[in-house]
Amino acid sequence: MISLRALTSFSIFLGFVLADCECGYSIATGPGDGEYIFTDLLESDFIHLDLTDGTPAYGKYGWAPQEFDMSSEVARGPYGEAFTPQNVISNNIADAQTFEGPGSKGGDAGLHLVVDSEIHDGMVAGADIATTVPQYYHGTFRAGIKVTDVPGTCGAFFWYMNDTQEIDIEFLSSQFDKSNNTFPVNLVLQSKESRDAGFDASKTDSFRKVNLPFDPTADFHEYRIDFLPDRVRFYADASLLAEMNGTGVPSTPGNLQLSHWSNGNTGWSQGPPARNATTTVSYVKAYFNSSLDARQHDYRVRCKNPEAPRAVCAVPDNNATFFFSNMRNMTMNQTAYRQDGVGSSGAGQTTQEWSLPLLAAALGACAWVIGL
Ligand SMILES: *[C@@H]1O[C@H](CO)[C@@H](O)[C@H](O)[C@H]1NC(C)=O
Numbered sequence: 394m395i396s397l398r399a400l401t402s403f404s405i406f407l408g409f410v411l412a413d414c415e416c417g418y419s420i421a422t423g424p425g426d427g428e429y430i431f432t433d434l435l436e437s438d439f440i441h442l443d444l445t446d447g448t449p450a451y452g453k454y455g456w457a458p459q460e461f462d463m464s465s466e467v468a469r470g471p472y473g474e475a476f477t478p479q480n481v482i483s484n485n486i487a488d489a490q491t492f493e494g495p496g497s498k499g500g501d502a503g504l505h506l507v508v509d510s511e512i513h514d515g516m517v518a519g520a521d522i523a524t525t526v527p528q529y530y531h532g533t534f535r536a537g538i539k540v541t542d543v544p545g546t547c548g549a550f551f552w553y554m555n556d557t558q559e560i561d562i563e564f565l566s567s568q569f570d571k572s573n574n575t576f577p578v579n580l581v582l583q584s585k586e587s588r589d590a591g592f593d594a595s596k597t598d599s600f601r602k603v604n605l606p607f608d609p610t611a612d613f614h615e616y617r618i619d620f621l622p623d624r625v626r627f628y629a630d631a632s633l634l635a636e637m638n639g640t641g642v643p644s645t646p647g648n649l650q651l652s653h654w655s656n657g658n659t660g661w662s663q664g665p666p667a668r669n670a671t672t673t674v675s676y677v678k679a680y681f682n683s684s685l686d687a688r689q690h691d692y693r694v695r696c697k698n699p700e701a702p703r704a705v706c707a708v709p710d711n712n713a714t715f716f717f718s719n720m721r722n723m724t725m726n727q728t729a730y731r732q733d734g735v736g737s738s739g740a741g742q743t744t745q746e747w748s749l750p751l752l753a754a755a756l757g758a759c760a761w762v763i764g765l
Pocket residue numbers: 410411412721722738739740
């Protein structure tokens with residue numbers, strides 16, 4: 394006779410998951426290094442998601458275009474920066490299965506972040522979007538980006554808490570040189586050390602300028618930040634570009650942001666651009682541990698046995714068309730921020746609407762890496 398107790402342990406031994414990935418999403422960072430598991434996700438498919446659709450409930454899809462000015466003094470350039478929601482343009486493809494080609498407004502499909510060439514009132518208009526909940530703690534953060542080829546702007550994909558807790562990937566279009574195939578990307582941890590160096594991270598060991606093995610203006614590529622407990626890793630198309638450790642590694646949760654701007658600073662953004670410059674974002678995928686009590690509680694309830702088959706799902710590398718949230722049952726109990734009619738919907742997915750006041754905009758990113 395089999396006791397109930399034996400039956401129970403038998404089913405635990407077999408493993409039992411209600412839905413795939415209920416215990417999270419994993420990355421393997423390389424030989425000799427372990428696996429990291431993250432409990433939550435944010436997947437934003439900007440080819441199909443209209444961030445600026447007719448009902449602009451604040452932060453509807455977990456993101457909000459930012460509106461704020463930085464004076465030239467604060468921006469530390471000859472011009473100020475005017476971050477303008479109108480310079481954030483969703484250029485979508487209607488067919489949910491199509492991921493490449495022109496959007497409905499012409500030009501590359503995706504989220505256009507535009508820097509204007511014309512100066513108004515001493516300000517250069519640019520674009521910035523930020524996540525609405527600063528819950529992004531350790532995680533792997535990925536963005537598909539095609540960088541402008543118009544010289545004179547700074548485009549950034551970054552994680553931001555404050556000016557000494559910040560992880561940046563920054564493209565300076567004036568640094569690109571097609572004639573000798575030189576396309577650098579600037580990788581930065583803004584830390585107490587960079588603050589002490591006058592916010593010039595280049596004077597610290599948490600700044601690297603790395604040449605990309607491709608032309609980032611010719612096509613979309615995946616840029617990736619892995620924010621791990623003891624280090625930060627930067628990747629392009631799944632190839633490691635740099636690793637940084639030490640006291641510059643942030644110790645708090647923060648927000649994700651994408652921005653595109655110019656202030657004419659000859660040491661950094663240069664510009665303004667001679668014509669409107671567009672950097673296009675095709676997606677952001679974030680797999681992360683949330684700092685929100687509610688999300689941590691949900692995880693503990695949802696995750697019965699992390700050892701069970703399919704309880705943890707491996708995050709594919711550099712696949713622009715793969716979204717867990719387009720698969721059945723792989724995002725149960727996640728906040729999926731879906732747009733009606735796009736993709737299939739799995740059980741337990743919730744679309745959450747946020748109605749917070751506009752975030753106090755971050756001053757972050759490239760502005761502080763000056764005087765090079
Ligand atoms: C998801 O998985 C659960 C448990 O296996 C199942 O009951 C449900 O029908 C699945 N839902 C979908 C949409 O496949």
